[in-house]
Amino acid sequence: MPAETILEVKNISKSFKDGHSTIEVLKDITFSIQKGEFVAILGPSGSGKSTLLSIIGALLTPSQGHVNIENDTITNYNSKQLTKVRAQRIGFIFQSANLIPYLTVQDQLLLIQNMAKGKRRSSDKKSLELLENLGLSHHRNSYPRSLSGGEKQRVAIARALMNDANLILADEPTASLDSEKGRNVVEMIACEVRNRQKAAIMVTHDHRMIDLCDRVFYMQDGTLVENSK
Amino acid sequence: MFLALRELKQAKLRYFLVCAIMVAILFLVFFITGLAKGLSHADSSSLQSLKADYIVTNKEADGVLVKSELTPKEVKQIQKEVNAHATPIKMYMSSIQQQNKNDLDIMYFAVDTKEYGNLKIIEGKQIHDLKTNEVIVDQSMKQQGYKLNDTLEDKNSKKEYKIAGFTKDNTYSFAPIIFISNKNLNKPQQIYNAVLYSGKKVDVDHFATFSREETVKAMPGYKETQGSFTMMKVFLFIIAAFVSSVFFYILTIQKSHQFGVLKAIGAKSWYIAKGILIQVAILTVLGWGIGTLGIYGIKSILPNTMPFVLPFKLILATGVVFLSLNIIGSMLSVFKVIKADALEAIGRVE
Ligand SMILES: Nc1ncnc2c1ncn2[C@@H]1O[C@H](COP(=O)(O)OP(=O)(O)OP(=O)(O)O)[C@@H](O)[C@H]1O
Ligand SMILES: [Mg+2]
Numbered sequence: 408m409p410a411e412t413i414l415e416v417k418n419i420s421k422s423f424k425d426g427h428s429t430i431e432v433l434k435d436i437t438f439s440i441q442k443g444e445f446v447a448i449l450g451p452s453g454s455g456k457s458t459l460l461s462i463i464g465a466l467l468t469p470s471q472g473h474v475n476i477e478n479d480t481i482t483n484y485n486s487k488q489l490t491k492v493r494a495q496r497i498g499f500i501f502q503s504a505n506l507i508p509y510l511t512v513q514d515q516l517l518l519i520q521n522m523a524k525g526k527r528r529s530s531d532k533k534s535l536e537l538l539e540n541l542g543l544s545h546h547r548n549s550y551p552r553s554l555s556g557g558e559k560q561r562v563a564i565a566r567a568l569m570n571d572a573n574l575i576l577a578d579e580p581t582a583s584l585d586s587e588k589g590r591n592v593v594e595m596i597a598c599e600v601r602n603r604q605k606a607a608i609m610v611t612h613d614h615r616m617i618d619l620c621d622r623v624f625y626m627q628d629g630t631l632v633e634n635s636k
Numbered sequence: 637m638f639l640a641l642r643e644l645k646q647a648k649l650r651y652f653l654v655c656a657i658m659v660a661i662l663f664l665v666f667f668i669t670g671l672a673k674g675l676s677h678a679d680s681s682s683l684q685s686l687k688a689d690y691i692v693t694n695k696e697a698d699g700v701l702v703k704s705e706l707t708p709k710e711v712k713q714i715q716k717e718v719n720a721h722a723t724p725i726k727m728y729m730s731s732i733q734q735q736n737k738n739d740l741d742i743m744y745f746a747v748d749t750k751e752y753g754n755l756k757i758i759e760g761k762q763i764h765d766l767k768t769n770e771v772i773v774d775q776s777m778k779q780q781g782y783k784l785n786d787t788l789e790d791k792n793s794k795k796e797y798k799i800a801g802f803t804k805d806n807t808y809s810f811a812p813i814i815f816i817s818n819k820n821l822n823k824p825q826q827i828y829n830a831v832l833y834s835g836k837k838v839d840v841d842h843f844a845t846f847s848r849e850e851t852v853k854a855m856p857g858y859k860e861t862q863g864s865f866t867m868m869k870v871f872l873f874i875i876a877a878f879v880s881s882v883f884f885y886i887l888t889i890q891k892s893h894q895f896g897v898l899k900a901i902g903a904k905s906w907y908i909a910k911g912i913l914i915q916v917a918i919l920t921v922l923g924w925g926i927g928t929l930g931i932y933g934i935k936s937i938l939p940n941t942m943p944f945v946l947p948f949k950l951i952l953a954t955g956v957v958f959l960s961l962n963i964i965g966s967m968l969s970v971f972k973v974i975k976a977d978a979l980e981a982i983g984r985v986e
Pocket of ligand 1: 423424432450451452453454455456457458
């Protein structure tokens, strides 16, 4: 069975205007990711990792090049279409969990269904199943303030999986955790990606995580190079 | 709805406080509205209740009925010119002798009882059935202890009249009206105040024609009193709208990172803005409801003599205006939501 391409990035460049000069943050980046792959992007601070992830995540538009998600070119979409792409095709995990403070753990997940206007019966069951998988069942009715950092990040993973998107994007999901809890969180992402046959990109600073990933990229001064494992 | 309600539930104290401010302000608005309406009623309800579309007076009175004087000849002339069923009225202040109490100031409306239109009678006879020595009085005299068939003695003329009926909405400058037959007036050179008629507006040469509302507004002090109350209400509305707008605006600014996150995970601006509008609406309607209960509670313990009139229609209208102002004010927050940047969510710690 041929592998299915989830994400295709073609010749992406991005430059920002900074006063009179322009700085080129991303330079001609090309790569693609198949179903079931968990990819790590490493690199020094300021090398453009978050910028690349924002472009892939339909939050920023590139200066040049194209992004294809499941064979649709999103580069020329308007902001309304981009919002829809984020809602339906991408699951985000942020550096800090970024949970909504006044929602219970389960409501954090149900919110995703509510936003999609789908009041599907299945969403209750699905949220419970996700919480079960991530070992959060007993915290179903807790508020974020009563969770530990690792638990919060696990809720964020569950939230990113809730819309059944095929592409998961994570920007330093372990930055605010100690290495043991961090590793635990990355293991969970890896596990979900393999079991559910998704594609995932994780930006990280932590070299100890790369054994959990299928492929590793290094970002250096706006260019991306793959490191054969 | 999903976000709005859950947030209200979680941050009860915060929203309770802003709701309390709304209740306090709405209560004040209701109170001032009731007082303004009550004072207006006590001042001028008899003019508003006149059985006529138009009132003709002499030119010099400027619409102030009690200042106008018409001779019988002039009354005849007006009756001829307006070409409609027209009847003269004489209005004069007097007082009623009372035992062991101060005299009661009243106002006589002397009319042709056969010609005058039907009064709003709440007890006793209609005006057409009055005998010469019988009168119909405003119900506010009941608070002074008067009953049907009681006898009144006029302090000036020493004449006695029997109360044959009670009417309502008939006070002038806080004094109750006594409807009396014009047969009691001194003939034949009787001076009248005005001629009343219903129909189309006719400008009679050398006289002035006014609608009922115009004669009310012409009452000395009326416009000034009502104008001050209106100004107070307007300012209260502005203060209330300002307070709630600023409150929601500050909350929105505090939450702009959160809104960025919501947008990053696919929320439309409208989805977030809708939540704010729903919260504003819920708090306003809740504040309005509590304020309404409060004002009815106060109304029930106010003394009867206090001029306070507050129809529910007015409370409802106040609520609608208040809600609209708050919604308009929250557009400031909506605008901020639209501008919230989804990029904030990525690559940055809260
Ligand atoms: N909106 C912007 N305007 C101007 N410059 C920007 C903008 N966004 C990012 N940059 C610049 O682009 C470069 C790359 O930023 P980016 O956030 O992608 O780095 P990063 O690799 O994620 O770094 P870190 O590891 O510290 O998170 C930085 O030099 C930054 O200053
Ligand atoms: Mg970054």
